[in-house]
Amino acid sequence: xxxxxxxxxxxxxxxxxxxxxxxxxxxxxxxxxxxxxxxxxxxxxxxxxxxxxxxxxxxxxxxxxxxxxxxxxxxxxxxxxxxxxxxxxxxxxxxxxxxxxxxxxxxxxxxxxxxxxxxxxxxxxxxxxxxxxxxxxxxxxxxxxxxxxxxxxxxxxxxxxxxxxxxxxxxxxxxxxxxxxxxxxxxxxxxxxxxxxxxxxxxxxxxxxxxxxxxxxxxxxxxxxxxxxxxxxxxxxxxxxxxxxxxxxxxxxxxxxxxxxxxxxxxxxxxxxxxxxxxxxxxxxxxxxxxx
Amino acid sequence: xxxxxxxxxxxxxxxxxxxxxxxxxxxxxxxxxxxxxxxxxxxxxxxxxxxxxxxxxxxxxxxxxxxxxxxxxxxxxxxxxxxxxxxxxxxxxxxxxxxxxxxxxxxxxxxxxxxxxxxxxxxxxxxxxxxxxxxxxxxxxxxxxxxxxxxxxxxxxxxxxxxxxxxxxxxxxxxxxxxxxxxxxxxxxxxxxxxxxxxxxxxxxxxxxxxxxxxxxxxxxxxxxxxxxxxxxxxxxxxxxxxxxxxxxxxxxxxxxxxxxxxxxxxxxxxxxxxxxxxxxxxxxxxxx
Numbered sequence: 001x002x003x004x005x006x007x008x009x010x011x012x013x014x015x016x017x018x019x020x021x022x023x024x025x026x027x028x029x030x031x032x033x034x035x036x037x038x039x040x041x042x043x044x045x046x047x048x049x050x051x052x053x054x055x056x057x058x059x060x061x062x063x064x065x066x067x068x069x070x071x072x073x074x075x076x077x078x079x080x081x082x083x084x085x086x087x088x089x090x091x092x093x094x095x096x097x098x099x100x101x102x103x104x105x106x107x108x109x110x111x112x113x114x115x116x117x118x119x120x121x122x123x124x125x126x127x128x129x130x131x132x133x134x135x136x137x138x139x140x141x142x143x144x145x146x147x148x149x150x151x152x153x154x155x156x157x158x159x160x161x162x163x164x165x166x167x168x169x170x171x172x173x174x175x176x177x178x179x180x181x182x183x184x185x186x187x188x189x190x191x192x193x194x195x196x197x198x199x200x201x202x203x204x205x206x207x208x209x210x211x212x213x214x215x216x217x218x219x220x221x222x223x224x225x226x227x228x229x230x231x232x233x234x235x236x237x238x239x240x241x242x243x244x245x246x247x248x249x250x251x252x253x254x255x256x257x258x259x260x261x262x263x264x265x266x267x268x269x270x271x272x273x274x275x276x277x278x279x280x281x282x283x284x285x286x287x288x289x290x291x292x
Numbered sequence: 293x294x295x296x297x298x299x300x301x302x303x304x305x306x307x308x309x310x311x312x313x314x315x316x317x318x319x320x321x322x323x324x325x326x327x328x329x330x331x332x333x334x335x336x337x338x339x340x341x342x343x344x345x346x347x348x349x350x351x352x353x354x355x356x357x358x359x360x361x362x363x364x365x366x367x368x369x370x371x372x373x374x375x376x377x378x379x380x381x382x383x384x385x386x387x388x389x390x391x392x393x394x395x396x397x398x399x400x401x402x403x404x405x406x407x408x409x410x411x412x413x414x415x416x417x418x419x420x421x422x423x424x425x426x427x428x429x430x431x432x433x434x435x436x437x438x439x440x441x442x443x444x445x446x447x448x449x450x451x452x453x454x455x456x457x458x459x460x461x462x463x464x465x466x467x468x469x470x471x472x473x474x475x476x477x478x479x480x481x482x483x484x485x486x487x488x489x490x491x492x493x494x495x496x497x498x499x500x501x502x503x504x505x506x507x508x509x510x511x512x513x514x515x516x517x518x519x520x521x522x523x524x525x526x527x528x529x530x531x532x533x534x535x536x537x538x539x540x541x542x543x544x545x546x547x548x549x550x551x552x553x554x555x556x557x558x559x560x561x562x563x564x565x566x567x568x569x570x571x572x573x574x575x576x577x578x579x580x581x
Contacts, residue, residue, distance in 0.1 A: 032483055037391050040382045047451055048403055051415035058418045097324045104321035108314075116322075118566050119329055125505075125558040126333075127512025127532040130551045133539050134332040137339050137548075144335065172328055223405075230408020233514035233532070237539055250410045250515070257414070257519065265414065273411040280406035281399065 055273070059266040070264040071271065078245055079252035079268070086160070086248065087228035090167045094224050095217065098175030105176070106183040123172045131169050132237025135162055158240040163248065166234035171227045175220040182216035215287055222283040226276040333555065340552030343545065351549035356525045360534035361553065367442055367530070368510040371449040376503045379457025380495065386458070387465040401455050412451050413519030416444065440522030445530060448516040453506035460502030461495055468494060501568045508561035511554060 059067055070076070101120075105113070123131070138144050139156035149156060156162040186209070194204045232250035239246060247255070249272050256265035340348055351357065385391075386398055404412070420427045421439045430436050438444045468491065476486045514532040521528040529537075531554055538547035 033389055036381060037385055037389060040378070040385050041393075041397065043378055044382070044397060044400055044454075047447075048400055048454065051412070051419045051451070052403075052407075054419035054424075055411070055415040097320070100317060101321040101324060104318050108318055110318065116325060118563050119325070119333075121562060121566075122329065122333065122559065125508040125512060125562050127514055127535070127551075127554055127558075129514045129532045129536045129539070130336065130512065130554060131332070133535065133547060133551055134336045136539065137335050138332065169328060169332065226406050230410065230515075232408065232410040233518075233536070237536065250408060253410055253414065254518075266418070269411045269414045273407045273415075276408060277403070277406045280402070284399070284402075 052273075055266060055270055059263070059270045062263060066263050067267040067270075070261070070267050073264065075247065076249075076252060076264065076268055079247040079249045080271075082160075082247065083229055083249040083272075086164055086167055087225050089164055090171055090228045091221055091225050093168060094171060094175045095221060098172075098220065098224075099179060099213070099217070102176045102179035102183055106180055120176055121173045123169050128166075128170060128231065128233030129237055132166050132234040135166055135169070135234075135238045157238060160246070162238040163235045166238045167228045167231045170231050170234050171224045174223040174227060175217075178220035178223065179213060179216045182213055186212045215291075218283060219287065222279055226280050229272065229276050229279075336548065336551050336555060339544070340548040342548075347545065348549045348552060351546050352553055354546065356529070357531075357534055357546060357550050359526050360529050360531045361550065363442065363445070363529070364511055364531040367445045368449060368507050370446050371453065371510055372503050372507045374446075374450060375453055375457050375506050376499060379454065379502060380461055380499055383458045383461035383465055384491075387462060401458050404452050404454050409448075409452060409513065409515035410519065413448060413516035416448055416451070416516070416520050420444070420447075439520055440524075441528055442521075444520040444522075445517055445528065448520045449506075449510045449513060452513060452516060453509055456506040456509070457499060457502035460498045460505070464495060464498045465491075497568050497571060501565050504561050504565040504568070508558050508565065511557055511561075 105116070136143060136157055139149055139162060140146065141157070143149075143157070145156075154161065156165065190208050190212070191204050194208045195201075199207065230250060231248075232254070235248055236251060236254065239248075239251065249268055253265050253268050253272070256262075256268065352361065382397075382401065386394065386401075407415075417439055418424065420430075422428060422431055422437060427437065427439055430438065436443075438447060472490050473486050476490050481489070512532055513530075514536065517530050518533055518536070521530060521533065523529045523533045523537075525534075531550055535547050535550050535554070538544075538550070
């Protein structure tokens with residue numbers, strides 16, 4: 001191999017030391033480097049890409065025609081429609097309130113702030129089943145608000161309002177977590193400059209603050225939307241044995257699997273997976289492109 | 293601020309939000325969090341402790357519930373171990389080495405975050421299920437099944453939490469100063485020594501944070517596990533699936549008790565991970581300044 005003697009100079013410069021050490025590391029570590037890369041690529045390939053490939057192959061097993069005919073089934077279409085509008089409502093609510101929460105969190109100082117900081121991410125680690133169950137304990141038949149539910153006639157449990165609330169709980173952290181760092185890095189002196197130039201606080205928010213938050217908002221919306229599309233456990237519990245018109249896509253997949261309608265389940269799963277994948281990677285791509 | 297004249301500061305003060313608006317927006321934010329987050333959490337705690345701690349303990353230690361909790365914890369622990377090693381390795385390779393397909397690999401890491409967990413479960417069953425080629429072969433030759441057994445749970449958890457350690461370690465690794473490693477190399481340290489003595493110490497906190505978060509996330513997982521595990525009580529039924537079954541059969545005491553234990557573990561881990569994250573962030577900032 002490369003057997004260079006030590007550089008014979010009286011006082012080696014810093015540059016020569018770095019070059020020498022780089023060669024030292026480089027020569028020794030060539031095969032280590034290759035094998036490490038190999039291990040990771042195989043791991044990622046087997047763990048993450050192989051299952052995706054298997055799903056794609058299985059869905060197309062009986063040809064694209066079988067996929068289309070199983071997806072044309074009215075239950076599938078209704079379930080996709082339900083998932084879509086529930087997710088949109090959730091995104092709308094979180095965009096509005098998430099911005100307010102992130103704003104208050106970054107700009108205001110108040111007691112209990114650090115506790116709230118920890119609590120915001122709780123939905124992220126709380127089991128979706130427990131989430132649905134919590135809502136049942138509040139709105140269910142023997143729940144805390146059951147009198148209110150009976151008096152007003154608004155059904156929450158086993159109905160769409162409950163499914164929206166469950167999805168709201170599960171997706172709570174995404175918007176806030178995306179916006180907080182953006183707001184922290186945003187220079188408040190821009191707002192002050194706008195104020196000295198005579199803008200009122202609404203104008204300042206609309207013209208100065210909001211444009212600065214743009215990418216945080218877009219990414220927060222994407223993540224919230226993708227998570228809402230895929231929510232299953234919480235919706236399953238609060239929706240009860242939701243059938244027919246009440247189903248979301250994940251519930252449809254679950255029931256189709258139970259009834260052994262594999263092609264329908266696989267096709268819906270593939271479609272849902274590809275859709276949320278396209279959503280997330282699309283917004284990533286746009287962000288990289290714009291920021292470069 | 294120092295460069296502003298007294299006059300502009302006065303203008304700013306006059307233009308800054310009125311107190312009532314200040315309080316109004318804060319009230320909206322806090323009541324949103326209270327309604328969405330704190331009330332549901334308090335409700336589950338209250339319901340679990342309704343009959344006292346003794347009853348909660350009795351419900352949790354019922355054989356099926358106890359086994360479900362133990363299974364959840366040990367599968368999550370095995371996942372955390374593998375994830376810590378592979379996640380750190382992946383982050384290291386992504387930051388330090390150049391190879392074809394690197395940006396593709398970097399993009400693939402986030403894939404589990406974008407794919408619904410139920411779909412993850414379906415994919416794993418298709419790939420490794422007992423009726424598929426690989427699953428049947430494993431079962432026949434080694435009498436070893438992945439799907440509808442605990443290994444399937446670990447696999448699903450590994451899939452879901454793969455980004456956690458990688459994305460926690462990557463930014464810190466990017467900021468590390470290479471000069472220290474070069475110095476160690478010129479002094480005769482080998483690759484492994486350099487990694488252990490120079491690279492690993494500053495990475496300890498981010499690795500630990502990522503690992504804890506993945507563990508906390510894994511404890512509550514339902515969507516993929518309900519498909520993959522087969523949910524056989526005393527064998528492959530996890531805590532989340534147990535709670536689901538108890539809710540369905542209207543056993544409120546059992547469901548609430550196990551829920552409270554799960555929420556408490558998740559809360560503790562989350563708070564600890566947050567504490568570590570703040571420490572590593574502030575420590576890092578101090579060094580920079």
